Amino acid sequence: xxxxxxxxxxxxxxxxxxxxxxxxxxxxxxxxxxxxxxxxxxxxxxxxxxxxxxxxxxxxxxxxxxxxxxxxxxxxxxxxxxxxxxxxxxxxxxxxxxxxxxxxxxxxxxxxxxxxxxxxxxxxxxxxxxxxxxxxxxxxxxxxxxxxxxxxxxxxxxxxxxxxxxxxxxxxxxxxxxxxxxxxxxxxxxxxxxxxxxxxxxxxxxxxxxxxxxxxxxxxxxxxxxxxxxxxxxxxxxxxxxxxxxxxxxxxxxxxxxxxxxxxxxxxxxxxxxxxxxxxxxxxxxxxxxxxxxxxxxxxxxxxxxxxxxxxxxxxxxxxxxxxxxxxxxxxxxxxxxxxxxxxxxxxxxxxxxxxxxxxxxxxxxxxxxxxxxxxxxxxxxxxxxxxxxxxxxxxxxxxxxxxxxxxxxxxxxxxxxxxxxxxxxxxxxxxxxxxxxxxxxxxxxxxxxxxxxxxxxxxxxxxxxxxxxxxxxxxxxxxxxxxxxxxxxxxxxxxxxxxxxxxxxxxxxxxxxxxxxxxxxxxxxxxxxxxxxxxxxxxxxxxxxxxxxxxxxxxxxxxxxxxxxxxxxxxxxxxxxxxxxxxxxxxxxxxxxxxxxxxxxxxxxxxxxxxxxxxxxxxxxxxxxxxxxxxxxxxxxxxxxxxxxxxxxxxxxxxxxxxxxxxxxxxxxxxxxxxxxxxxxxxxxxxxxxxxxxxxxxxxxxxxxxxxxxxxxxxxxxxxxxxxxxxxxxxxxxxxxxxxxxxxxxxxxxxxxxxxxxxxxxxxxxxxxxxxxxxxxxxxxxxxxxxxxxxxxxxxxxxxxxxxxxxxxxxxxxxxxxxxxxxxxxxxxxxxxxxxxxxxxxxxxxxxxxxxxxxxxxxxxxxxxxxxxxxx
RNA sequence: GGACCGUUAGCUCAGUUGGCUAGAGCGCUCGCCUCACACGCGAGAGGUCACUGGUUCAAGUCCAGUACGGUCCACCA
Numbered sequence: 001x002x003x004x005x006x007x008x009x010x011x012x013x014x015x016x017x018x019x020x021x022x023x024x025x026x027x028x029x030x031x032x033x034x035x036x037x038x039x040x041x042x043x044x045x046x047x048x049x050x051x052x053x054x055x056x057x058x059x060x061x062x063x064x065x066x067x068x069x070x071x072x073x074x075x076x077x078x079x080x081x082x083x084x085x086x087x088x089x090x091x092x093x094x095x096x097x098x099x100x101x102x103x104x105x106x107x108x109x110x111x112x113x114x115x116x117x118x119x120x121x122x123x124x125x126x127x128x129x130x131x132x133x134x135x136x137x138x139x140x141x142x143x144x145x146x147x148x149x150x151x152x153x154x155x156x157x158x159x160x161x162x163x164x165x166x167x168x169x170x171x172x173x174x175x176x177x178x179x180x181x182x183x184x185x186x187x188x189x190x191x192x193x194x195x196x197x198x199x200x201x202x203x204x205x206x207x208x209x210x211x212x213x214x215x216x217x218x219x220x221x222x223x224x225x226x227x228x229x230x231x232x233x234x235x236x237x238x239x240x241x242x243x244x245x246x247x248x249x250x251x252x253x254x255x256x257x258x259x260x261x262x263x264x265x266x267x268x269x270x271x272x273x274x275x276x277x278x279x280x281x282x283x284x285x286x287x288x289x290x291x292x293x294x295x296x297x298x299x300x301x302x303x304x305x306x307x308x309x310x311x312x313x314x315x316x317x318x319x320x321x322x323x324x325x326x327x328x329x330x331x332x333x334x335x336x337x338x339x340x341x342x343x344x345x346x347x348x349x350x351x352x353x354x355x356x357x358x359x360x361x362x363x364x365x366x367x368x369x370x371x372x373x374x375x376x377x378x379x380x381x382x383x384x385x386x387x388x389x390x391x392x393x394x395x396x397x398x399x400x401x402x403x404x405x406x407x408x409x410x411x412x413x414x415x416x417x418x419x420x421x422x423x424x425x426x427x428x429x430x431x432x433x434x435x436x437x438x439x440x441x442x443x444x445x446x447x448x449x450x451x452x453x454x455x456x457x458x459x460x461x462x463x464x465x466x467x468x469x470x471x472x473x474x475x476x477x478x479x480x481x482x483x484x485x486x487x488x489x490x491x492x493x494x495x496x497x498x499x500x501x502x503x504x505x506x507x508x509x510x511x512x513x514x515x516x517x518x519x520x521x522x523x524x525x526x527x528x529x530x531x532x533x534x535x536x537x538x539x540x541x542x543x544x545x546x547x548x549x550x551x552x553x554x555x556x557x558x559x560x561x562x563x564x565x566x567x568x569x570x571x572x573x574x575x576x577x578x579x580x581x582x583x584x585x586x587x588x589x590x591x592x593x594x595x596x597x598x599x600x601x602x603x604x605x606x607x608x609x610x611x612x613x614x615x616x617x618x619x620x621x622x623x624x625x626x627x628x629x630x631x632x633x634x635x636x637x638x639x640x641x642x643x644x645x646x647x648x649x650x651x652x653x654x655x656x657x658x659x660x661x662x663x664x665x666x667x668x669x670x671x672x673x674x675x676x677x678x679x680x681x682x683x684x685x686x687x688x689x690x691x692x693x694x695x696x697x698x699x700x701x702x703x704x705x706x707x708x709x710x711x712x713x714x715x716x717x718x719x720x721x722x723x724x725x726x727x728x729x730x731x732x733x734x735x736x737x738x739x740x741x742x743x744x745x746x747x748x749x750x751x752x753x754x755x756x757x758x759x760x761x762x763x764x765x766x767x768x769x770x771x772x773x774x775x776x777x778x779x780x781x782x783x784x785x786x787x788x789x790x791x792x793x794x795x796x797x798x799x800x801x802x803x804x805x806x807x808x809x810x811x812x813x814x815x816x817x818x819x820x821x822x823x824x825x826x827x828x829x830x831x832x833x834x835x836x837x838x839x840x841x842x843x844x845x846x847x848x849x850x851x852x853x854x855x856x857x858x859x860x861x862x863x864x865x866x867x868x869x870x871x872x873x
Numbered sequence: 874g875g876a877c878c879g880u881u882a883g884c885u886c887a888g889u890u891g892g893c894u895a896g897a898g899c900g901c902u903c904g905c906c907u908c909a910c911a912c913g914c915g916a917g918a919g920g921u922c923a924c925u926g927g928u929u930c931a932a933g934u935c936c937a938g939u940a941c942g943g944u945c946c947a948c949c950a
Contacts, residue, residue, distance in 0.1 A: 237950085255949075256949095315950080441876070445875090634885095643899075650912095656910080657910080709887065719909090724914095814915080816904090820904095820915095
């Protein structure tokens with residue numbers, strides 16, 4: 001009786017082999033099964049040597065779901081699943097990065113509010129909009145609210161965003177232990193972040209400094225070096241007429257004429273003989289008539305402009321260097337809001353002061369126009385401005401050039417001041433295995449290129465507060481040098497609402513009282529502690545997770561944030577634990593669109609991942625992801641997803657065939673215990689054992705792509721050649737005994753292939769597993785090459801590809817005659833060298849069956865050739 | 874300007890210590906309803922491995938250089 005006549009089972013969850021296997025609905029079914037059965041739960045009793053721990057990247061939940069999430073998180077999941085099958089207790093947490101500026105911006109647009117820290121908390125506050133209904137581009141109608149109200153709205157919104165991410169990741173089949181979930185703004189993260197900061201403070205690794213720093217005038221906050229990016233901007237050289245002591249002109253090119261009132265010196269190279277005669281003299285600035293010293297410094301480039309430059313406080317980082325090293329005065333003119341400040345610099349008086357008055361309160365752009373007009377009117381501008389383009393520093397999330405403004409900020413040491421710390425941190429990099437290895441170079445280059453410590457304070461609202469207060473003197477001025485520190489037990493605290501020991505709320509902001517530190521920490525200052533947060537560092541934890549997982553085995557992340565997340569995490573672990581945070585860093589590439597551009601929201605070329613999962617199935621999308629090698633940028637390619645889907649379907653059908661050999665699969669389970677006697681079968685197992693070794697080595701080296709490629713390659717040869725060869729024998733056409741060998745081999749192969757594919761294609765493999773076996777495939781062990789090799793015995797693996805090659809030749813005789821492959825062959829002759837014929841001998845009977853030949857003859861010859869006489873149709 | 878990565882079939886990519894006539898998939902061409910699969914199967918065409926030189930019995934693979942593409946950093950008068 002044929003299988004078509006057998007009763008069918010519709011689904012697979014109830015066991016048995018469906019007549020028409022399908023991928024439809026497979027995700028929902030297994031996601032739910034995995035959710036309720038806890039197959040991915042971390043064993044909290046496992047000792048460190050049994051654990052494989054992963055420091056999962058917490059995605060920024062206020063961003064949109066991106067196909068890049070699917071890509072890189074799949075990579076991590078394949079490793080997690082592999083390690084789990086190798087018998088490790090896998091610590092695989094998920095976190096949400098909801099802390100920081102992206103969430104603030106989203107809340108502003110979603111609810112139509114803006115944070116005004118001067119307002120009191122309003123318990124009945126209702127935002128003007130909900131569910132994102134607030135019309136875009138209507139900033140002026142954003143309603144001000146207090147900081148606590150604003151934070152409530154942030155908390156409210158991230159909950160929604162996090163649900164969408166969890167749904168995506170579950171549907172994708174990530175094997176995370178969801179009970180380990182954290183968020184970077186949750187109470188635990190705030191407590192750990194503050195505790196680590198206080199440790200840094202006590203150890204002298206955190207300090208505050210009143211100094212010029214990069215400042216975003218839109219967000220009105222300081223930013224760190226790691227958050228900068230250069231953008232080409234149109235600009236123009238303006239040649240200004242300064243005056244030498246003898247009354248003659250000194251011409252200076254500048255792209256920032258509006259900073260002329262901030263000019264504190266004129267600089268040239270110490271070897272530049274055009275200017276060395278001016279040593280010790282003063283130069284008079286145009287418009288303002290301020291006398292500034294002529295100074296000399298190596299950084300002045302004789303080739304640029306006229307070879308001399310005006311030093312302003314501050315036009316760029318070189319100005320800061322000159323200002324600091326040459327002990328120049330500060331003469332700031334740009335305020336925190338990016339406008340000219342009200343106070344006229346002391347050095348500017350008389351007519352100059354009247355000119356300055358015209359730019360007070362103006363933006364940089366408008367101020368420049370005014371000053372250029374003033375220069376023209378005073379005949380201090382030589383010729384017309386010459387347009388050019390040059391790179392300008394921007395905050396990566398901002399859209400106005402950064403200014404340099406002197407403010408009080410908090411820093412954490414990171415080796416950026418050229419001390420021993422830099423060397424120690426580079427050495428830490430040597431203790432981490434990077435995958436691929438060359439990524440370590442980026443880490444080292446970044447440290448070597450640092451030009452200052454890590455600025456962690458931000459003048460923003462939604463983040464972890466810096467947990468300090470300051471005493472106010474009798475004049476109401478803060479005494480910054482002696483911050484008031486909270487008790488560790490009290491963490492987390494918010495200094496804007498909590499009160500330091502020995503004070504009461506009534507003395508807040510009063511002379512002789514105290515004030516809270518108004519700043520929060522940058523989001524990286526908290527996310528650099530994800531190893532600590534996920535594993536409950538220094539928390540009250542009866543399970544002792546920390547000692548079971550730290551240092552972690554694996555940090556997966558994208559290569560573009562080596563300079564931020566990877567580096568800052570190493571810094572924190574170096575200080576807290578005197579250790580690397582993890583022993584392996586696995587770097588994923590980016591997704592490129594078909595034009596080879598990085599996919600990003602701003603370019604409008606993002607594909608919604610949930611649609612892809614729906615259309616192709618999760619396994620197919622995972623297949624595409626896993627084909628992107630570690631560290632390699634990968635083209636977005638739906639074609640690869642189609643291929644992945646076909647592979648999954650092929651697995652269903654090939655499995656159905658194999659299991660059909662053993663009556664509902666039960667027979668095939670029994671066949672696992674039966675001996676494999678035929679040489680062809682044993683040769684296949686020999687090849688399979690080699691495959692297991694290759695896949696294991698690849699996964700051990702974090703190369704999921706190679707493991708997939710080898711396994712897939714084997715699998716297609718297995719279905720095309722091996723199954724075709726043994727199909728007839730397996731149907732017992734030549735006797736039960738040799739059929740049993742085929743069954744035993746098919747059972748082993750299916751069992752092994754399902755395990756090998758399980759890390760990449762968890763859904764379809766689990767589906768097939770459920771047809772004939774108990775429990776979850778994902779809780780099974782990784783296949784054992786030695787056992788397969790024992791079954792293979794002395795059979796030569798090369799027999800299989802040779803037989804496949806001969807079978808292909810036999811098929812060709814029919815294809816070239818444009819006949820069906822079922823066409824019988826009357827007589828065929830296989831020509832091969834003697835040694836090859838001897839190797840092939842055990843496969844002759846199977847080849848005869850597979851090619852529907854009445855007679856197969858062999859003949860010695862130089863190379864493979866097949867001739868066949870086909871039966872008349 | 875510095876560093877790193879890449880350049881193999883029309884497209885996307887393998888090619889692990891140098892080793893027979895360089896591989897896969899897609900696409901293309903020509904066939905086939907073959908009792909697991911037509912969401913399938915079979916066969917075929919298609920490449921001076923970016924270029925130049927070197928080492929070697931042997932180079933896609935190692936070395937030097939060049940070109941092109943990408944990324945990061947620096948450059949901001």
